Amino acid sequence: MDTTLRDGEQTSGVSFTDDEKLSIAKLLLEDLKVDRLEIASAKVSKGEHNAVKKIVSWAQKHNDLDKIEVLGFVDGKDSVDWISGAKCKVINLLTKGSLKHVTEQLRKTPEQHISDIKNVIAYARSKGIKVNIYLEDWSNGMRSSQDYVFKMVDELKDQPIDRYMLPDTLGILNPDETFEFCSLMKKRYPTLNFDFHAHNDYDLAAGNVYAALKAGIDCFHTTVNGLGERAGNVPVSSVIAVVKDHYKYEMRLDESKLTMVSKMVETFSGIRIPPNKPLIGENVFTQTSGVHADGDKKNQLYFNDLLPERFGRKRVYALGKTSGKANIAQNLDALGIELDVESMKKVTKRIIELGDKKETVTQEDLPFIISDVLQSQAIEENIKILNFSLSTAAGLRPVASLKIRINGKSYEENSVGDGQYDAFMKALKKIYAFLKKELPKLTDYVVSIPPGGRTDALVQALISWNYYGKEFRTRGLDSDQTVAAITATVKMLNIIENENHLSKS
Numbered sequence: 214m215d216t217t218l219r220d221g222e223q224t225s226g227v228s229f230t231d232d233e234k235l236s237i238a239k240l241l242l243e244d245l246k247v248d249r250l251e252i253a254s255a256k257v258s259k260g261e262h263n264a265v266k267k268i269v270s271w272a273q274k275h276n277d278l279d280k281i282e283v284l285g286f287v288d289g290k291d292s293v294d295w296i297s298g299a300k301c302k303v304i305n306l307l308t309k310g311s312l313k314h315v316t317e318q319l320r321k322t323p324e325q326h327i328s329d330i331k332n333v334i335a336y337a338r339s340k341g342i343k344v345n346i347y348l349e350d351w352s353n354g355m356r357s358s359q360d361y362v363f364k365m366v367d368e369l370k371d372q373p374i375d376r377y378m379l380p381d382t383l384g385i386l387n388p389d390e391t392f393e394f395c396s397l398m399k400k401r402y403p404t405l406n407f408d409f410h411a412h413n414d415y416d417l418a419a420g421n422v423y424a425a426l427k428a429g430i431d432c433f434h435t436t437v438n439g440l441g442e443r444a445g446n447v448p449v450s451s452v453i454a455v456v457k458d459h460y461k462y463e464m465r466l467d468e469s470k471l472t473m474v475s476k477m478v479e480t481f482s483g484i485r486i487p488p489n490k491p492l493i494g495e496n497v498f499t500q501t502s503g504v505h506a507d508g509d510k511k512n513q514l515y516f517n518d519l520l521p522e523r524f525g526r527k528r529v530y531a532l533g534k535t536s537g538k539a540n541i542a543q544n545l546d547a548l549g550i551e552l553d554v555e556s557m558k559k560v561t562k563r564i565i566e567l568g569d570k571k572e573t574v575t576q577e578d579l580p581f582i583i584s585d586v587l588q589s590q591a592i593e594e595n596i597k598i599l600n601f602s603l604s605t606a607a608g609l610r611p612v613a614s615l616k617i618r619i620n621g622k623s624y625e626e627n628s629v630g631d632g633q634y635d636a637f638m639k640a641l642k643k644i645y646a647f648l649k650k651e652l653p654k655l656t657d658y659v660v661s662i663p664p665g666g667r668t669d670a671l672v673q674a675l676i677s678w679n680y681y682g683k684e685f686r687t688r689g690l691d692s693d694q695t696v697a698a699i700t701a702t703v704k705m706l707n708i709i710e711n712e713n714h715l716s717k718s
Contacts, residue, residue, distance in 0.1 A: 214247065214248065214249035214250070214251060214282070214408060214432060214433075214434045214435075215241050215245075215247040215249070215250055215251070215434070215435050215436065215437065215449060216250075216251040216410075216434050216435070216436055216441075216446065217237060217241070217435075217436040217437045217440055217478060218234055218237060218238065218250065218251065218252040218253065218268075219251040219252060219253055219254055219283075219284055220251070220434075220436060220440075220441045220442070220446055221436035221437065221440030221441055221445075221446065221482075222440070223441060223442045224440045224441055224442065224445065224482065224484060225442075226483070226484075227440060227482045227483070227484060229264075229481055229482070230264075231260065231263055231264040231267055232267075233481045234252065234264045234267070234268060235264070235267050235268055235271060236477070236481070237437075237477070237478060237481065238250060238252060238268045238271070238272070238281075239271070240470075240473075240474045240477055240478075241437070241474065242272070242275075242277055242280060243275075244467065244470040244473065244474060245449070245466055245467055245470050245471065245474045246465045246466055246467045246470075247280075247449075247465075247466065248280065248432075248465060249280050249282060250280055250281055250282065251282045251283070251284060251305060251434075252264075252265060252268050252281060252282070252283060253265045253283050253284070254283070254284040254285075255283055255284060255285045255286065255291075255292040255295040255296055255304075256286070256288075256291060256292060256295050262295065262298070262299055265283060265296075265299040265301060266299045266300065268281060269281055269299055269300050269301050270300075273300070278301075278302055279302060279303070279343075281301055281302070281303065282301070282303040282304070282305050282345065283296045283299070283301050283303070283304060283305065284304075284305045284307055284347070285304040285305065285306050285307065285333075285337075286306070286307050287306065287307070287308060287326070287329045287330055287333055288333075289329075289332070289333070289336075290333075290336055292304065292306075292333070293333065293336050293337045293340055293342060294340075296342060297340045297341075297342060301342070302341065302342055302343060303342065303343045303344075303345065303375075304337050304342050304343070304344055304345070305345045305346075305347055305378065306330065306333060306334070306337075306344055306345065306346050306347065307347045307349055308326070308330050308346055308347060308348060308349065308365070309326060309348075309349055309350065310347075310348030310349050310350050310351035310352075310353075310354040310362060310365070310379075310380070310382075311349075311350040311351070311353045311354030311357065311358055311361065311362075312354065312357070312358035312361040313350070313353065313357070313358070314349060314350045314353075314354075315361070323361055323364060323365070327364075327365065327368045327369070330346075330369065331369075331372065334372050334373065334374065338373055343375055344372075344373060344374050344375065345374065345375050345376040345377075345378060345408075346369065346374050346376070346377050346378060347378045347380060347410070348362065348365065348366075348377065348378065348379060348380065349380060349382055350380070350382045350383070351379045351380055351381070351382070351394075352379075352380070352381040352382065352383070352385055352386045352390075352394070353382070353383065353385065355390075355394040355397070356385075356390075359397075363401065366398075366401075366402060366405075370402060370405060375406065376406045376407070376408050376432070377398075377402075377405055377406065377407050377408070378407070378408040378409075378410055378434070379394075379395065379398065379407055379408065379409050379410065379425075379430070380410035380412075381409075381410065381411050381412055381418075381421060382410075382412065383412065383414060384411070384412030384413055384414025384415055384417075384418065384443070384444060385414065385415070386411075386417065386421050387415070387417055387420075387421070388417065388420040388421055388423065388424035389424070391409070391420075391421040391424040391425050391428070392424040392425070392427055392428045395407070395409060395424070395425045395428035395429070395430050396428040396429070399428055399429045399430070406431070406432070407430050407431070407432070408430070408432040408433065408434060409421070409422060409425035409430045409432070409433045409434070410433075410434040410446075411425075411433065411434070411446065411447040412441065412442070412443070412444065412445070412446055412447075413439060413441075413444040413445050413446065413447060414443055414444045416444070418439075418446065418447035418451070419447055419448075419451040419452055419455065421447070422447050422451075422452045422455070423452075423455055423459065426456065426460055426462070433447070433452065434446065434447075435447055435448060435449035435452060436448065436449070437449055437450075437474060437475055437478040438450070438475055438478055438479060438482070438484065438486055438490075438493070439451070440478070440482060440484060448490075448493075449466075449471070450471060450475060450490065450491060450492040450493045451491060451492075453466055453468055453471060453492070454468070454492065454518075454519055454523075458518050458519075468523050468524055469522075469523065469524065469525050470525065471492060471493060471524045471525065472492075472493055472524050472525040472526055473525055475493040476493075491519075492519065492524050492526075493524070594707055595619065595620050595707060595710045595711065596617065596618065596619050596620075596703065596706045596707050596710055597617070597618045597703070598615070598616075598617055598699065598703055599616040599617060599618050599623060600614075600615075600616040601613065601614065601615045601616065601637065601699065602614040603633045603636070603637065603695060605633060610629040610630065610631070610636075611629065611630055611631075611632055611633045611635070611636045612627065612628070612629050612636055613627060613628055613629075613630065613633060613636035613637040613639070613640050614626075614627040614640070615627065615637060615640040615641060615644070617641070617644060619644075619648070619710070620710075624644045624647070624648075626640040626641070626643040626644050627640055628640040628643060632695075633695045634695050634698045634699070637695070637698075637699055637702075638655075638702070641702070651680075651681075652709075653678035653679055653680035653705060653709060654678065654679045654680075655676060655677070655678060656677045656678060656679050656684070657675075657676070657677035658674070658675075658676050658677075658698070659674070659675045659676075660672060660673070660674050660675075660694055660697070660698075661673050661675070672693065672694045672697045673688065673689070673697060674688065674689045674694065674697035674698040674700070674701050675687075675688050675701070676688075676689075676698065676701045676702065676705070678705055680709055680712075685705075685708065687701040687702070687704040687705045687708070688701055688704070689701030689702070689704070
């Protein structure tokens with residue numbers, strides 16, 4: 214069961230719109246193919262009620278209504294009426310799974326709480342709503358008040374309850390405890406259906422799911438990208454391969470859709486996926502070490518069962534200071550380029566130099582690096598920025614002054630613009646208009662910085678240009694965004710100047 218839309222939305226700062234909730238529900242049921250979906254908590258808001266209605270209406274048309282579940286409370290008729298009003302057919306009833314929660318939060322006796330639960334179950338069934346039971350704080354209950362937990366389930370086991378859900382509400386368990394506690398539940402109640410609901414406070418949620426499965430629990434709860442309160446719930450990406458590869462169990466989940474669904478939830482939630490997150494992180498199918506790339510080429514020595522194609526991904530061989538010839542060879546093979554031994558050494562040396570400067574090198578950069586290093590189509594520095602000044606002040610438009618040398622001659626101009634880079638480009642255009650030269654059209658401008666919020670982080674400007682129908686990109690790197698863009702622009706100027714010289718000759 215996936216609870217991204219209920220427990221996942223309890224992530225600090227995350228709130229999905231109605232349409233986003235419906236879109237995620239469709240992705241989870243139709244694409245990822247989860248078995249069940251918990252989509253909301255009862256009585257939260259009118260907007261939440263509308264979102265549930267939308268999802269329920271869609272699910273009914275697609276014969277998926279029995280897969281839609283809503284969290285409800287032991288509050289007499291209120292939660293049941295809220296869920297019934299949205300035409301949902303399953304309530305996940307939040308009961309107390311530890312004696313401490315009953316006596317200190319509800320201030321009731323176990324007998325009073327059990328009586329209240331039975332009344333809600335009877336009312337839900339009268340409204341045609343199926344009931345599952347959450348034993349909230351069950352993990353603490355098993356640690357400190359097992360007699361209470363067993364009393365609860367003993368009293369409820371003959372009730373019309375489909376599934377008993379065992380939450381590690383505060384993420385306190387380790388795999389040994391999870392196995393022990395889940396085994397006790399299975400042994401004492403062999404005919405009941407149990408779910409395990411893991412939180413990740415100690416970073417043990419995936420290990421606890423593994424242990425729960427080992428104990429015989431046949432359903433676990435997940436969220437996409439591990440969304441959830443505090444450290445979040447166990448991510449579906451962390452257990453999808455564990456179940457298949459370590460237990461050889463079959464699931465309906467379509468692992469090839471995992472990356473797509475994760476990216477969409479990342480977009481809707483605004484919570485970034487860590488680059489080293491197993492299966493879905495940007496870097497997890499990237500080989501950086503040259504030794505690894507060499508081993509992959511020699512009978513895939515550094516492959517495991519987690520082949521990227523299973524999860525809608527491709528293997529990448531990073532280019533940087535730890536790159537060896539094998540990394541570069543893998544990238545060149547993908548581009549259909551062959552180099553001799555000496556040329557490969559020169560290209561490898563250049564890539565390592567760029568890596569030492571923290572510059573990101575991609576497969577798309579390789580042809581330009583090869584051209585530069587081997588001087589097959591060398592880009593001569595016919596154009597060089599001699600000086601520039603950028604200024605901005607509150608209430609005034611930014612100003613740029615530029616001095617540039619083109620083929621041995623110097624030119625100066627200044628201009629105002631809507632931003633510092635815009636002012637720089639307008640000054641440059643004045644010079645090129647005077648020289649009767651055409652500048653390429655800027656078609657895309659992407660700026661990126663490493664995560665972490667460091668004020669001294671390098672800024673990468675990647676600018677796309679169109680020059681008489683030819684598309685190409687240049688990159689600039691600097692601690693200042695505008696300077697990075699100017700660096701990329703000067704590279705562009707030298708490329709087109711070089712091409713013009715070649716065409717004239």
